[in-house]
Amino acid sequence: MRVLHYEPAIRLELGGVVRAVLDIATQQSRGGADVTLATHDATDVPPDFPGEVLVLPGPGPLGRLGPGVAKAKVVASQQDAIHLHGMWSLANIQWAELAKKANCPYFISPHGMLDNWCMDQKGLKKRLFLQLVGKKWLEQACGVHLTATAEQQQSRRWAPKMKSFVCPLPMDMAPFQDIPARDMAAQAEPAYAEDRPIVLFLSRLHEKKRPELLIDVARELQSEATIVLAGDGDPNYVESLRRQASDTTVRFPGFVRGTPKVAMYAHATCFALPTSQENFGYVLFEALAAGAPVLTTKGADTWPEIDTSGGGMVLDPSSKAFAAAIRQLIASPESTVQMGARGRTWALENLNAEAATKQLLNQYAQLKEEQG
Template identity: 30%
Template sequence: MKVLHVIPSISPIMGGPPQVALNLVWALRNLGVEAEIATTNFNGSEPMDVPLNQRVKYPIAPNEKASVPVWFLPFRPPALKEFIFSPALAGWLWQHIQDYDVLDNHYLFSFAPTCAAAIARFKHVPYTVRTMGQLTPWALKQSRLKKQIYTALIERHNLNQAAAIHCTTPAEAEDIRHFGLQTPTITLPLGVTPPTLLDNAATRLRQQYNIATDVPIILFLSRIHYKKRPDLLLKSLAQLNQQGHRFHLIMAGSGEPDYLTELQTMVVALGIAQQVTFPGMVTGVAKDLLLQGSDLFVLPSYSENFGIAVAEAMISGLPVVITPGVQIAPEIAAAQAGLVVEGEWMLLAGAIAQLLTSPQLRQTMGENGRRLAKSRYSWTAIAKNLIPAYAAISLQSSSPSIKTTFE
């Protein structure tokens, strides 16, 4: 069976979705599925330095030997991050889409998956869609008019004609039904890769950032975007600082320069400049060091359909503080792997303070989180569950009587 994953870009600046595509294709290939990726070379202001118009082996993570086959097609600048127009990708799909049994489209409201779905229908190739949390009430309110027009003209038809819609949580499946869609759904979580264990990570991290051994390290590791509410975290920490709590926040990730400047200015105004570090985007060993050397992880996001960064924190043994907008929050609460609080600065500050003052609670929740992530968020297990769905969808293209309902 041949499966093509279509995604607008796999650049790290796109956050978690590229990791999903790369790791899932890698897991599928390990199980005998001929899975590949078609994408563009979009990378923000400068294109990715990759070979174009050919099948290349691309590493699933920096400094990793494991790789997956990717077709990079050039985008046409200037490109909006949300859309990323690529006539070259459209031409490639028109020529090659029938080489595959199933398409797995990532994202909504973007050229690549929109174009792939239209061509797939014309060429009679079944396709699935990953909505990536873009049908949550919060997400639909962002650029609302544009999304309403795009939905009316294109996206609703794409979703209605899909063989199935991928969901990562039951809450995401509910969002799809609330959007008025009756398309079958496949509900499977995303996966997370266990990190390479580092010796003396806590000591090494403190030495690198000049942090005292008795100061707890709080980690924010994500794309720095207002959706993730880093401003709320900073306001909460300013309150804790006034109350005499000791901490050091490492706010790691990339973001728009203007927004980063705004946050750095806020840190100074709040009087916590000495307790906050902005290292930028971190990958590979540097990322593993942050995850293994910190004491707790915080992500007070408005909306996350899954939250790869949260799962990475848990499998690294970090207790997490999150908001209900992270849709795996019920699983985390049930496993006692962290604290789930509403997105208000007083509640967030209280939850962080609870963990700052109790090393034992941090350890217990961290161990609970590691067990949850290992048992629930395995890429291999997810791929094994996905293969029968692909097979049924592929058969459905020639046998309409076969039903593809996965919940």
């Protein structure tokens, strides 16, 4: 099967959607599909990416394909399926039109962008987009891929006739098979060299993920633990966080990737993500796979899986609740290690990239056949 994925910019600091696109495309290539990854910016496409990379000129004004549309038209006619990612892109609408002209089915992954919290942000503009082009685009898709039942429940209201299905994202568990030494974490964040509990937040620094709540937790815990806020974000927002944390021991190591990232998960007392909204939440499952107990909220679409894993706690989104849970973990180190071990076992047993990839490719084929 020839499959094209389109994502405007492949830059990992832009967040989880880019990671999802890379993982889906990589695993589908390894699973036998003939995959093309189309983008305007291939900065973080791995050198060993097993598919074809198509770098388009542009993008054009208002997020359209711009000068890349001619090349996109040619490549669209060569595909068996076109998979579009995200919601608010006019380029995606153009790809859908090219797909229809080529008699090629297109699929959409909203990546949580139709969740209630997301739709409340700049809601008027998003509702206008849906009214003008988005609802029709969703409902004419051969299939809409959602990563969790909670996402499916929230998305239906915006396009009731869309043909949606739930399939987890294919996570590569290879980096988590062997746990790196603690000194690898200390290379990225010197606080790991100290004999002191670490509470790790590792994600894009964005208000929806509530890093401010953990700054409040740091004030409450004082000398009991070090809060590490690892990640990039809007420079002005990150600077505002630094100012808020100036009277605490909160650390800001920046964007971390590779082996040091795995080590930071593994050697943290716990991983905390007090998010308002999260779709699949790669970081939650990475933390589980590395053996870190996970603290999160029902803002994550996959909170039932975190709860079921036995490796995490689903908390109220308050500094009081998070501080109490962290104190509980610090006070019971043996129980904390056991919780981390349960989560790691669950993640390695249940997050099967091969199975998720096969499921998604089968959905393409099944829905394509149903569409006729």
